[in-house]
Amino acid sequence: MSYIENAEQLTGPFGEALARGELTVQKCNSCGELIMYPKYRCPSCFGNDLDWCAVSGRGQLLTYTVLRFGAPSSFDVEPPYAIGVVRLDEGPQLTGRLHAGADGTWDHYRCDEPVVFEPADAAEVAQRPAAWFAAPRGS
Amino acid sequence: MSNMPYPQPGSASDAAFIGIGEIPSGKYPKRGFMAQLVEAAARAIQDSGLQHTDIDQLVLIPNLHGIPDQADLIFSRVAEELGLHGRVKSSMMVHSGGSTSDNATRAAAGLVASGQARNVLVVQSEKWGSADLTEMVDMLSVNGIPREWEGTSGLQFNAIGGLITQRYMHQSGSTPEEMASVCVALREWARLNPNAMWKDKELTVEQVLASKLVSDPIRAIECPYLADGAAAFVMTSATEARRNHDSWVRIGGSGGCVSHYSSGQDAELGELGWPKAAVEAYDAAGWGPQDADLAEVYDSYSAVLTIALEGLGLSKKGEAARDFHAKRFSPGGEFPVNTNGGLLSAGHTGVGGGMALLVEAVRQLLHRAEPERQVAGAERCIVGGSGGSYMDAQIMMLERVEK
Numbered sequence: 001m002s003y004i005e006n007a008e009q010l011t012g013p014f015g016e017a018l019a020r021g022e023l024t025v026q027k028c029n030s031c032g033e034l035i036m037y038p039k040y041r042c043p044s045c046f047g048n049d050l051d052w053c054a055v056s057g058r059g060q061l062l063t064y065t066v067l068r069f070g071a072p073s074s075f076d077v078e079p080p081y082a083i084g085v086v087r088l089d090e091g092p093q094l095t096g097r098l099h100a101g102a103d104g105t106w107d108h109y110r111c112d113e114p115v116v117f118e119p120a121d122a123a124e125v126a127q128r129p130a131a132w133f134a135a136p137r138g139s
Numbered sequence: 140m141s142n143m144p145y146p147q148p149g150s151a152s153d154a155a156f157i158g159i160g161e162i163p164s165g166k167y168p169k170r171g172f173m174a175q176l177v178e179a180a181a182r183a184i185q186d187s188g189l190q191h192t193d194i195d196q197l198v199l200i201p202n203l204h205g206i207p208d209q210a211d212l213i214f215s216r217v218a219e220e221l222g223l224h225g226r227v228k229s230s231m232m233v234h235s236g237g238s239t240s241d242n243a244t245r246a247a248a249g250l251v252a253s254g255q256a257r258n259v260l261v262v263q264s265e266k267w268g269s270a271d272l273t274e275m276v277d278m279l280s281v282n283g284i285p286r287e288w289e290g291t292s293g294l295q296f297n298a299i300g301g302l303i304t305q306r307y308m309h310q311s312g313s314t315p316e317e318m319a320s321v322c323v324a325l326r327e328w329a330r331l332n333p334n335a336m337w338k339d340k341e342l343t344v345e346q347v348l349a350s351k352l353v354s355d356p357i358r359a360i361e362c363p364y365l366a367d368g369a370a371a372f373v374m375t376s377a378t379e380a381r382r383n384h385d386s387w388v389r390i391g392g393s394g395g396c397v398s399h400y401s402s403g404q405d406a407e408l409g410e411l412g413w414p415k416a417a418v419e420a421y422d423a424a425g426w427g428p429q430d431a432d433l434a435e436v437y438d439s440y441s442a443v444l445t446i447a448l449e450g451l452g453l454s455k456k457g458e459a460a461r462d463f464h465a466k467r468f469s470p471g472g473e474f475p476v477n478t479n480g481g482l483l484s485a486g487h488t489g490v491g492g493g494m495a496l497l498v499e500a501v502r503q504l505l506h507r508a509e510p511e512r513q514v515a516g517a518e519r520c521i522v523g524g525s526g527g528s529y530m531d532a533q534i535m536m537l538e539r540v541e542k
């Protein structure tokens with residue numbers, strides 16, 4: 001029986017989808033559970049028939065912060081930058097980055113308000129494969 | 140009552156805290172790791188009334204400042220340093236980050252209860268205050284959070300504090316002034332604690348709010364200050380304790396909940412594992428928040444403490460920051476909380492922050508705190524610890540016992 005053998009196999013499909021501009025989450029083929037972050041076994045049924053599926057990219061911003069000092073040196077981004085925790089409409093939640101608004105700040109974000117997946121450019125995704133979110137247009 | 144098989148009070152399997160030791164926390168670059176550890180251990184052994192040779196089990200709490208000192212702990216250097224080589228039965232390490240002191244208590248009590256150990260020394264030493272800050276930021280962002288998932292978003296520990304605080308303030312409607320007053324109350328307690336890092340420095344809400352934003356909505360003074368420090372305690376059985384002591388401290392019960400590993404995965408960052416752990420702890424102990432005389436609860440950020448106090452039922456939901464603002468938890472207030480000054484004002488000694496709170500709980504229940512901050516007639520204390528990205532909520536229900 002085959003199984004996911006290492007972290008590269010586990011996380012690779014997420015980064016590849018981001019590079020295509022798509023947000024995906026892991027899906028258990030046995031029980032249908034959507035899983036984020038991906039696991040070696042389904043946390044619900046404990047099966048290992050695991051796949052990936054695209055999601056709408058719509059979600060709710062549970063919380064966020066703007067880090068202004070003390071970025072990890074390996075991260076190689078000059079602060080400030082914003083981090084958010086998003087609960088997707090499909091259920092799973094994940095940590096990602098928040099785009100700044102037109103004024104260059106993150107002042108327009110609020111907890112529990114809607115956000116949408118808006119991929120970063122290819123170079124950014126290649127270096128730091130994270131999901132980026134923004135406030136819905138027109139809001 | 141709990142159906143968990145907790146030991147009968149006063150029995151040979153009922154574990155007892157009989158001694159504590161601590162040295163001052165702060166920036167002490169000349170104080171070495173092992174020197175601190177041996178001094179705290181010696182103070183705890185002396186306080187317990189035992190000889191060092193009575194210790195037959197070492198439970199070591201890890202440091203976070205460096206691998207070589209960690210290796211010294213793992214490979215039993217402490218046994219030799221304390222003159223216990225050839226005498227002590229075993230030397231082991233217990234680790235769960237900020238809740239380590241609670242889990243080390245579980246381990247030590249379990250060893251006593253099961254007859255595996257007679258007198259257990261639990262000891263911790265940390266050199267965070269003298270460590271390179273950039274290295275520590277990197278260590279706590281590359282390790283302790285999921286590298287593949289949250290490292291790519293630039294998460295680090297102050298950002299986790301920011302995420303939790305933002306959520307808490309949103310849910311509770313607490314103002315920046317109310318959040319800042321948590322730091323001020325802890326400073327008022329620290330001013331009464333000779334071991335606290337900030338014992339000589341007053342703090343006002345205005346000072347907190349004037350400090351720069353570090354990770355919105357957290358400001359610089361709301362971030363814990365990394366400190367050097369060491370603490371220790373000795374546990375034995377109630378039957379042993381009775382022989383040489385008029386009073387000791389027992390564990391009425393405990394509760395725990397590991398709610399997540401990654402901060403992005405907790406279903407409710409404004410609550411964490413506290414409500415679930417509290418139900419278990421209160422059921423096990425047969426008493427609850429209304430019966431406690433004081434509480435000592437992990438506080439590496441203000442919201443970490445307010446969330447815990449609400450989950451523990453010591454404040455109404457959403458009201459803990461306002462309770463701090465109304466001085467309810469300050470010296471002279473209705474209910475004493477973190478009487479040593481907590482991590483935010485006694486100093487964040489890594490895994491030792493929880494240890495300092497636990498040792499303060501035992502000190503208060505033994506009635507050995509300095510008179511200015513001793514809680515008169517303290518008999519019951521709720522101790523709360525949390526580790527990593529507040530991944531768990533650990534509760535120890537401590538009770539004073541008199542012969």
Ligand SMILES: [Zn+2]
Pocket residue numbers: 028029030031032033042043044045046047
């Ligand atoms: Zn499944």
